[in-house]
Amino acid sequence: xxAHPTSPYFKDNAHEALQDEQLQKALSNVRQGFIDxxxxxxxxxxxxxxxxxxxxDIKNHTLANLDLYLEAxxxxxxxxxxxxxxxxxxxxxxxxxxxxxxxxxxKTVTKGKSMISEEINLNAAIEAAGMTPVxxxxxxxxxxxxxxxxxxxxxxxxxxxxxxxxxxxxxxxTHLDPNRDLSEPVQLLTEARQVLREKFLAAxxxxxxxxxxxxxxxxxxxxxxxxxxxxxxxxxxxxxxxASLEKLVPTLDDVSQILRVLARSATGQEMSVYTxxxxxxxxxxxxxxxxxxxVVVLDNGRSAMLGTxxxxxxxxxxxxxCMNHCPVYHAVGGHAYGWVYPGxxxxxxxxxxxxxxxxxxxxxxxxxxxRCESVCPVRIPLPKMMRHWREQEFERHLTPATVRSGLxxxxxxxxxxxxxxxxxxxxxxxxxxxxxxxxKFKSLPFAxxxxxxxxxxxxxxxxxxxxxxxxxxxxx
Amino acid sequence: MADTxxxxxxxxxxxxxxxxxxxxxxxxxxxxxxLEDAGCIVEVPSQTCCGQPxxxxxxxxxxxxxxxxMIAAFEGYDYIxxxxxxxxxxxxxxxxxxxxxxxxxxxRADAVAEKTYELTSxxxxxxxxxxxxxxxxxxxxxxxxxxxxxxxxxxxxxRTLLAxxxxxxxxxxxxxxxxxxxxxxxxxKYGEISDSIVTKKxxxxxxxxxxxxxxxxxxxxxxxxxxxxxRGSRIEVRHVAEVLAGMTDLPPIGVPEKETGR
Numbered sequence: 001x002x003a004h005p006t007s008p009y010f011k012d013n014a015h016e017a018l019q020d021e022q023l024q025k026a027l028s029n030v031r032q033g034f035i036d037x038x039x040x041x042x043x044x045x046x047x048x049x050x051x052x053x054x055x056x057d058i059k060n061h062t063l064a065n066l067d068l069y070l071e072a073x074x075x076x077x078x079x080x081x082x083x084x085x086x087x088x089x090x091x092x093x094x095x096x097x098x099x100x101x102x103x104x105x106x107k108t109v110t111k112g113k114s115m116i117s118e119e120i121n122l123n124a125a126i127e128a129a130g131m132t133p134v135x136x137x138x139x140x141x142x143x144x145x146x147x148x149x150x151x152x153x154x155x156x157x158x159x160x161x162x163x164x165x166x167x168x169x170x171x172x173x174t175h176l177d178p179n180r181d182l183s184e185p186v187q188l189l190t191e192a193r194q195v196l197r198e199k200f201l202a203a204x205x206x207x208x209x210x211x212x213x214x215x216x217x218x219x220x221x222x223x224x225x226x227x228x229x230x231x232x233x234x235x236x237x238x239x240x241x242x243a244s245l246e247k248l249v250p251t252l253d254d255v256s257q258i259l260r261v262l263a264r265s266a267t268g269q270e271m272s273v274y275t276x277x278x279x280x281x282x283x284x285x286x287x288x289x290x291x292x293x294x295v296v297v298l299d300n301g302r303s304a305m306l307g308t309x310x311x312x313x314x315x316x317x318x319x320x321x322c323m324n325h326c327p328v329y330h331a332v333g334g335h336a337y338g339w340v341y342p343g344x345x346x347x348x349x350x351x352x353x354x355x356x357x358x359x360x361x362x363x364x365x366x367x368x369x370x371r372c373e374s375v376c377p378v379r380i381p382l383p384k385m386m387r388h389w390r391e392q393e394f395e396r397h398l399t400p401a402t403v404r405s406g407l408x409x410x411x412x413x414x415x416x417x418x419x420x421x422x423x424x425x426x427x428x429x430x431x432x433x434x435x436x437x438x439x440k441f442k443s444l445p446f447a448x449x450x451x452x453x454x455x456x457x458x459x460x461x462x463x464x465x466x467x468x469x470x471x472x473x474x475x476x
Numbered sequence: 477m478a479d480t481x482x483x484x485x486x487x488x489x490x491x492x493x494x495x496x497x498x499x500x501x502x503x504x505x506x507x508x509x510x511l512e513d514a515g516c517i518v519e520v521p522s523q524t525c526c527g528q529p530x531x532x533x534x535x536x537x538x539x540x541x542x543x544x545x546m547i548a549a550f551e552g553y554d555y556i557x558x559x560x561x562x563x564x565x566x567x568x569x570x571x572x573x574x575x576x577x578x579x580x581x582x583x584r585a586d587a588v589a590e591k592t593y594e595l596t597s598x599x600x601x602x603x604x605x606x607x608x609x610x611x612x613x614x615x616x617x618x619x620x621x622x623x624x625x626x627x628x629x630x631x632x633x634x635r636t637l638l639a640x641x642x643x644x645x646x647x648x649x650x651x652x653x654x655x656x657x658x659x660x661x662x663x664x665k666y667g668e669i670s671d672s673i674v675t676k677k678x679x680x681x682x683x684x685x686x687x688x689x690x691x692x693x694x695x696x697x698x699x700x701x702x703x704x705x706x707r708g709s710r711i712e713v714r715h716v717a718e719v720l721a722g723m724t725d726l727p728p729i730g731v732p733e734k735e736t737g738r
Contacts, residue, residue: 011666018672327655331672365666367659367673368532369622390534399534403665407530411538414494414524415545421522428498439732440705449667454674454702457499457730464492464501468508468520 005354007338010361017332026159027333030152034324037268038375048264055261056379058254059246059315063306069215069248070297076218080280082293090120093298097122097207097240098129100294104238106131106204112222112229113137114209115153115318116242116298118340119353122207133207134199136228138192145172151334153341154266154320159333162188196228206232206290210243211262211317213295216251219279220295223262223272230276239278239290244298246314258317261377266319301353309388313348315378322372322382328365337362344372344382351389360398363389406446425463432461488516489553491546491592493563494525495694496715500729503694506721507559507595513721514603521549528566531574532660543571544581547588555602556592559717560693561624564594569627594624595717596692600633606640610722613643617686618716619677619700620653621693634692634716641719649684651676658699674703682709688728690716701729 006013017023042048062069074084087093093116101109109131111117123144126133135144139157143150145168150156157165166182169191182188208229210220220241222229233239249255263269282289305311323329323343334342339350339359347362356363363386372382393399413420435441435458443451450456488511492504508518527542546567550556558564568589575581599605618638624630638646657663657673664670677700681689689704689711691697701713712728727733 011668014666014669018668327657327673328666328669330676331669365662365669367622367655367657367662367670369655369659370626371622371653371655374626387532387534390532391536392534394534394536403533403661407533407535407538410525411530411535411542414527414542415538417522417524417545420524424498435732437732439727440702440730447664449664449670450702453667453671453706454699455705455730457698457701457705458732459499460501460726462501464497464504465520465523467501468504471505 005339005358007359013336014332017336023159023333027330031330041264041268051261052377055258055377059378063314073215080218082280085296087296087298090300093120093296094125096296098125101205104204108202109133109205110136110203110232112208112232113140116209116244136196136232153318200231200235203236205238206236207240208233210241210247212255213248219277222276225273234288238292241295262317262319265321265377305352310352312380315380316345321375325371325375348385360393421465425466428459429461432459485515485517486554488518488555488557489550490518490520491556491558493558493560502726503559503715503717506717506723509721514605526563526566540574543574547584551588557595557598559595561594561621561628561630562693564592565623565627567592594628594630596633597630600636608637608640608720611642612719612724614687615645615647616688616690617647617649617684619691621691621696622655624692637720647684647686649680651680656696656700658696674699678703689713692716697729705730
């Protein structure tokens with residue numbers, strides 16, 4: 001669904017989002033729900049901060065030796081009877097997945113929640129190949145019915161309310177009694193379960209993402225709360241995992257450490273309800289499991305981030321804490337960011353994946369309040385990396401001309417203290433004189449971005465440095 | 477034999493910050509008074525701006541040029557103190573990063589960074605001040621500005637000092653650690669988003685029903701004062717230094733001389 005980024009129109013998207021009362025109401029739930037829960041569960045665990053350090057170190061070590069671990073992991077997958085498909089691009093990943101589905105003669109393809117499948121726009125490719133993709137995560141199912149993209153990486157339908165979901169269910173589930181009661185959220189849940197159960201049983205292929213790929217064992221891990229991921233990967237004959245290459249960790253021990261910060265950071269749970277480990281296809285004697293196990297590993301620009309100032313971003317474990325704590329995300333929601341990944345992590349990652357020329361607004365639309373970094377379980381310096389993008393934009397002359405010339409004029413004075421002090425003292429005196437009646441300005445030239453929304457306080461008049469000189473002069 | 481020579485008072489360079497220098501010199505005067513009351517010798521080196529606007533706009537060359545100018549002007553003092561967490565944070569946290577590949581300047585940048593402090597943090601953490609000599613009758617709420625809070629750990633220090641102000645009661649607002657939406661040039665470049673953030677902040681401030689809003693950064697204060705004023709609120713907005721220095725006879729931020737209520 002997210003084929004063409006609307007990130008270049010971030011300001012327009014944000015404007016629309018800010019006018020959308022229903023969305024604003026939904027976003028206030030993000031602002032209240034996730035934050036308190038994370039804080040409470042983190043406070044209960046004395047070693048939480050130490051675990052964050054440990055999670056960061058594990059990911060750093062893996063990234064520093066990624067080639068080694070990828071190779072070890074591939075060998076283990078192959079040894080356990082699975083197949084690894086390397087995809088340099090989104091197109092290669094789509095092709096690999098569609099080929100497996102075609103070969104199996106698939107009609108229905110169930111899907112667990114996967115941001116990588118959003119990144120590669122997988123559903124459209126499956127449909128184009130004549131098969132039916134069915135999202136089985138409740139939030140993903142809802143937005144699939146609406147032909148929308150996720151607005152949050154762990155809560156894809158967080159922008160919606162129950163009334164909207166009810167009307168979508170009535171629109172799509174026309175085989176059910178039109179007079180049924182759907183006034184309670186639990187009734188919506190029950191209906192989704194009923195509908196999806198048939199899809200699980202009909203599915204020929206199940207596709208999931210992966211929270212981790214374990215080099216030691218060749219295992220893929222999914223962390224979910226609904227159990228849909230397990231039904232997606234166990235019931236069909238073929239299980240395809242689609243994951244990006246930075247999901248790799250060396251050992252089971254490493255995973256168990258990172259799991260301790262993942263759910264706490266994401267939803268404020270100590271653990272998610274389901275943590276499922278999959279290693280290869282069904283073995284002789286296994287009671288269940290798929291006949292074929294495939295992993296499609298996506299690069300799509302990530303290996304190019306290694307060794308650059310953006311490498312730290314590859315530590316991300318997709319918990320969503322950064323967006324849960326972001327005042328800009330709280331204001332505009334996920335869709336405004338215009339591509340798959342919203343919030344601070346998206347503001348850093350999206351320019352790497354779709355180009356800073358398209359996603360340039362995202363790293364600029366931050367107050368640098370630093371709250372994202374303060375909660376990131378793997379301590380990614382998100383503001384610093386957004387600043388790196390601003391530097392690249394400045395160097396490549398992508399920064400808007402007005403900003404550039406404004407900066408240039410200011411810098412001309414700021415680099416010349418005597419001139420600056422003389423001019424600013426006069427300027428502030430004049431401005432204070434104009435503002436003397438009201439003490440503030442309702443509008444100012446070149447500052448509409450400020451005065452359209454708030455008053456601009458008038459200066460007191462004269463500069464501190466002039467007053468200080470006068471004070472010292474008076475004393476002497 | 478014990479050295480009986482009395483420790484000379486620290487020579488402190490007052491880094492006013494460009495906003496205080498231009499918009500509200502009284503904060504600089506209040507800072508000087510607090511430092512002098514605490515036994516410091518205060519000097520004001522010639523200054524313009526620390527370069528943060530250039531640094532955050534991606535203009536590293538200008539940021540470096542202004543940082544170098546600032547380092548040269550301030551490095552000769554025992555301490556550098558600013559009535560701002562944001563500007564002190566720029567020097568403390570980001571100057572070393574700006575010069576890490578320049579061996580000569582890196583040393584000087586690190587040295588300047590190490591002795592640069594936000595005002596309330598310097599008074600409490602370095603000088604051990606616990607009380608100030610000030611009177612201010614009324615209720616106030618305190619906004620924790622982001623850089624001071626998250627880069628420098630400024631949280632308890634202003635509250636410790638405010639607790640000693642005679643007649644003042646501090647009432648905490650909800651979400652006092654959430655950004656006010658200022659973000660430097662962000663407030664103008666993304667004015668509409670900034671407005672949404674500062675509107676929520678104004679609602680939290682108003683819900684706490686204080687007579688005064690205080691904070692340690694003038695940028696945030698101008699943003700919140702501007703929004704409160706546009707909403708018709710009568711809450712007085714001041715920099716924490718002005719209250720701690722007992723300088724509340726001046727009009728609050730955004731209020732003309734003639735309307736001074738206090």
